[in-house]
Amino acid sequence: MARKLIDVSELQIERRKFEPVLPDILKNGAASVKPVEGKITQSVADQSKIKEIFKNIYGLPEITFKKGTNNAVVEKAVKVAVVLSGGQAPGGHNVIAGLFDGLKIANSKNTLIGYLGGPSGILENKYKVISEKLLCEYRNTGGFDFIQSGRTKIETPEQFCLTKNNLLMSNVDALVVVGGDDSNTNAAMIAEYLKKEKLDKCVVGVPKTIDGDLKNKYIETSFGFDTATKIYSELVGNICRDVNSAQKYWHFVRLMGRSASHIALEVGFKTQPNIVLIGEEILEKKMKIVKIVENIVDVIVKRSQADKNFGVVLVPEGLIEFIPEMKKLISALNDALAENANAVAGINSAAGKKEFICTKLPVELSDLMKSLPSGIASQLMLDRDPHGNVQVSLIETEKLLIEMVHKKLSELKKENKYRGKFSAITHFFGYEGRCGIPSNFDANYTYALGYNAAVLVLNGLTGYLSSVRNLARSPKQWECGGIPLTMMMNIERRHGKEKPVIQKALVNLNGSPFKEFAKNRDKWALSESYISPGPIQYFGPADVTDMTTRTLKYEQSEKNIE
C-alpha cells in the first residue's frame, strides 16, 4: 500500500510548496487554545428519540476556542487514528496534514495512524502509521489515495465490539472520521458506543462532501464543494462558449450531487447558462414531468424565434426523485418488480417487460410509464441495485428530457408554432471533480478542519464535528470549535426503519442563493449571459485564486443582514 508517487506533474511539484494559512486562533497550537463551553444543545428535531438513542453524548454544549494557556493537552502523548469514509472530495489529504501537524506541534510524541480503505480498515485493523516522509507527497493534493476510502458502515453489535477491540489493541485514543452526513451519523454511533462502554476514547467528525448537502447554521459548507463546483464550472463555461460559437446545439449537462441541487445552483451562478433545473423547486411546486418539459420547450421556442437554436441546460442528478409522480412510479416499480420477479425474468424483450409491468401498476402510473421513452423505461426496470431498488443515479435524466422535448417540439412544428432546429448533446460530470487538486479555499479549509480536529481530541472532546466558520472572510479570521453531532440529527425512515441521521441540507427556496438565481434566470434564458470562469488558479491575483463559492457568499451576506 505504501506506493511512492514517483511520477508527478510540474503543478504537483509547485503545489507541494503551498503552505495553508491557519486561522489566527490556531496558529500557536493546541497549548495556546482553551475550549469554551456554550449552551447545552438539542437535536434539530425528534429530540426525545435522538436523546434515547444517544444517551451518553446527547445534549453536549457547543464548543468555541479562545486564546489561553492549556498545557494539559500537550503533556501526555496520544495516538490518533483517521479514516476517510464515502466518496472522494478534494482536500481529504489536507485534513490528514492539518491533523498531523496539529498533533505533532502539540507533542512530537503524538502519533497518527490512517485506517486503510475506509471504515472496513477499522474492522480489519489495517492501517499505516503516518509520517512526514509519507505525508509530504500528499500535501495539497486531490484524491483519497494516500489511505483510500470505503463505504462500509459500522452498524451491527459485532462491528461495534470489533471496533472497540481494535482501538484498544492499537492503543488508539481518538478516532477522526472524515465523511458526509451518513459517515458522521456513524461517527456519532461509535462515539456513543465507546462512551457507553466507559472508554476514554474520543470520536470527532469532519464535514466532507462535494454535494454540499452537509451544512447548517454551524457548518457553513462541507469541504470539496468549492473545488468540485469550480471544476464543473470550468467545463460548463467552456461548453457555453462553444454553444455560442457554433450556435447549433443544445447541451444538456447532468451534474452529480445526489438529491440536492446545490452543485447545479453554484455552477449556474458561475456560468449563467440558459436553464438550471432545481429539484427542490420542482418538488415544492409538485411539477409533473410534462410541465418541466413544457418549461424547457418554452425557452427553446422563444430562443428559436430570435434564430438562436442553441443553449445550455443544467440538470441535477437528483432531479428525478423530486418529481412527485416519478418518485411514486419508482416506488411502485420497486414493489411490482419484487412481487413479479419470476414473471418479469421470463419475458425476453424490454418492450414485453414494460407491457407486463404496466398491468401491475395503478392506472395513472401505468399511463406515465407508457409515456416514457423506451430507453428510460428500461433503465427504470433493469438497472437495479442488490436490494432490488432502482439505481436513481444511473438514470440518464438528461436523455429522458431530450426525448420528451423532441417529441413536444415535433408536435409544435406540426401546429406551425415552432420553426427552429433542435439538436442536443449530453454530458454527465461527477467523477471529474471529486479528486481535483484542492483550490486554495479547500486547501486552507481542510487543513484548518484537520488542525481543529486535533485540538478537539487533545481536549478529550467526543461526539463533535470539527467546525470552522466565518468562511467568507480571510482564513486568518476563521472561527474554530466543535458542534455536537447529535445537534444536527433527526429521525428519518430508511429501508422501512426509523433511523437517527444528520439532517440533509437541501436547497432552501427561501434562502438568498435561490432568490438570487430566481431573480436572474429569465435574463439568462433568453440572452447569452454566459460566463467563462476558467480553470482553478493557484497562483496570481487573490481575486482569482481565493474567491469562495457564490452560494457561501450569498448565504453569508444574508446572515450579516439578519
Add this chain to the structure above:
Amino acid sequence: MARKLIDVSELQIERRKFEPVLPDILKNGAASVKPVEGKITQSVADQSKIKEIFKNIYGLPEITFKKGTNNAVVEKAVKVAVVLSGGQAPGGHNVIAGLFDGLKIANSKNTLIGYLGGPSGILENKYKVISEKLLCEYRNTGGFDFIQSGRTKIETPEQFCLTKNNLLMSNVDALVVVGGDDSNTNAAMIAEYLKKEKLDKCVVGVPKTIDGDLKNKYIETSFGFDTATKIYSELVGNICRDVNSAQKYWHFVRLMGRSASHIALEVGFKTQPNIVLIGEEILEKKMKIVKIVENIVDVIVKRSQADKNFGVVLVPEGLIEFIPEMKKLISALNDALAENANAVAGINSAAGKKEFICTKLPVELSDLMKSLPSGIASQLMLDRDPHGNVQVSLIETEKLLIEMVHKKLSELKKENKYRGKFSAITHFFGYEGRCGIPSNFDANYTYALGYNAAVLVLNGLTGYLSSVRNLARSPKQWECGGIPLTMMMNIERRHGKEKPVIQKALVNLNGSPFKEFAKNRDKWALSESYISPGPIQYFGPADVTDMTTRTLKYEQSEKNIE
C-alpha cells in the same frame, strides 16, 4: 450580433491584461521585416495532378522573414477580412487580435473585417468591422463567439464567383482563413481562383485544430491542441486519482480527435493511465476487434491478480475506423442499407433490422455484425448522416469495448482464469476543451500566427499558410514565414471523387512520441503511475504556465538529433 460581454469572471478580467509575447523577428512590425524566397516547392505527393489543379499557385517558394526595412508594405492602406472555419479551437480570438495589431501597427488606416458564421458569411456578405473597442473583450479568451464559425465549403463555380464579387464589392484586399486541413484546402482553392481571375487579392491560411492532425515538417503544431489536451489531461488526471482512491472501477474515456490519435497520445503522456489505444497502431497491425479486447482483458486480469480491480483506458474517437474489419463492415453496411432502405424501414424492431441486414452482408461481416452488442449494432444501423453514411463519431466505441470485455471476462471466470470484479464507467470528452481559455502557449502562438499572417498579406503573398516554428523554444525565438498551401497537398478519394487535400498527419509509429509511449506503456499498465497535471495555470512559475506539449517536445528533440 454585436453582443457585449457584460458578465465576466474574475479570471476573464485578469486574463485581458495578458500581453502575448511576439517573436523577436516580428516585434517591430511589418516595416522592419523582409520576406526571403526559399526554394521552389512541390506537393508532398501527386505532383502533376496538384499542379494541374493549382496552375496559378503551384510551386511557390517557401518564405522566411529576415530583418530589414520594408516601407513599401506600410504606405498603402489595405482592407483585410478574416473568417473562422470549422470546429472551435482555443486561441481563435487571438489570431484575430494578432492580425488586427499587425495591420494597425503597419498603418493605422488598415482595416480588418470579420466574416460572420464561417465561410457562409463570405457568400452572404455578412461581416463586422473589427475595432479595438469590440476586440478588447475577446483578447486571450476561448471560443469563436466574436464572429462565430461555420462549416460551409466554397466549392461550386457559383460560390467562387460570389466570393469574388463580394470581396470586390467590399474592397477586401486579402482574406485570412483560420481552419483545419479541409478549410485550408478550401483557402488554396479560393487563392487559385482569384489568381486565375487576375485579381490582386491574397488568401492566407492559419493552421487550426485541436485534433493535432494538421502538422508536417513546416507546421509544427496546429493551434488549440495544447489547450484542449491540457483540459482533457486535467480531467483524465482527476479520474486516475479517483480510480486509485476508490479502487473499484475501470473508467473508459473516449477522446475527441477525429481519425488521428494525437490527443489520446498526448493525454496519455500527461496522465499515464493503464491503457491508451492508438488507432494508427491497430491499423498497422491489422488488429481485429477481438484482439483489442483480449489485450485489454489481459491487463485487467493481471491487475486483478494483484487485487487491483480498477484502472483507466483512453479510447481515441477515431479508433473504430482503424479496425480493418470494422471499416469493411461500416462500408458494407452503408451499401446494404442504401440498397435495402425500404425493406429495412419496414421492419419494426432493431433486432429484426439487424437480422435482415446480416443476410445482405458477406459471411465474415455478417458474423462480425452478429457478434457485436445490440446497442452498437443499432448505432451502426440507425445513426446515419444525411448522405446515409454511418456517423462514426457517434459510435460509442468505449461501450462496445466494455460490453465485449465483460463477455470475455465472464468466460474466463467460468474457466477459473479470472476472479476479479469488473465495473466500468464511461466518459466522452470533446466539447469541454474546444473553447477553453487559451494556455499561455496557445495565446502566444495564435497571436504570432495572426500577426505573421498580417505580414504575409501586407507583402502581397497569396496561397500561403502562416507558419511559426521552433515552438519548443521561448516565443521570442520563434521563426516566422509562410509555407505554400499546395506544398502540403496530395490527392485523396472523397465521396468517390479524386480531390486535392492537405495531407492529414496521423500518429507516426516511427516517430519519437509513439516510441516514448511504447517504451513506457507496460509499466503504466500494471502500476499506478498516474500523474495529476491539474488545471491550466496562467500565472505563477514558468515551469507550470509555459510548458509545451510532450508531443512537440519529443518531436523537436528528434529533429535536433537528426
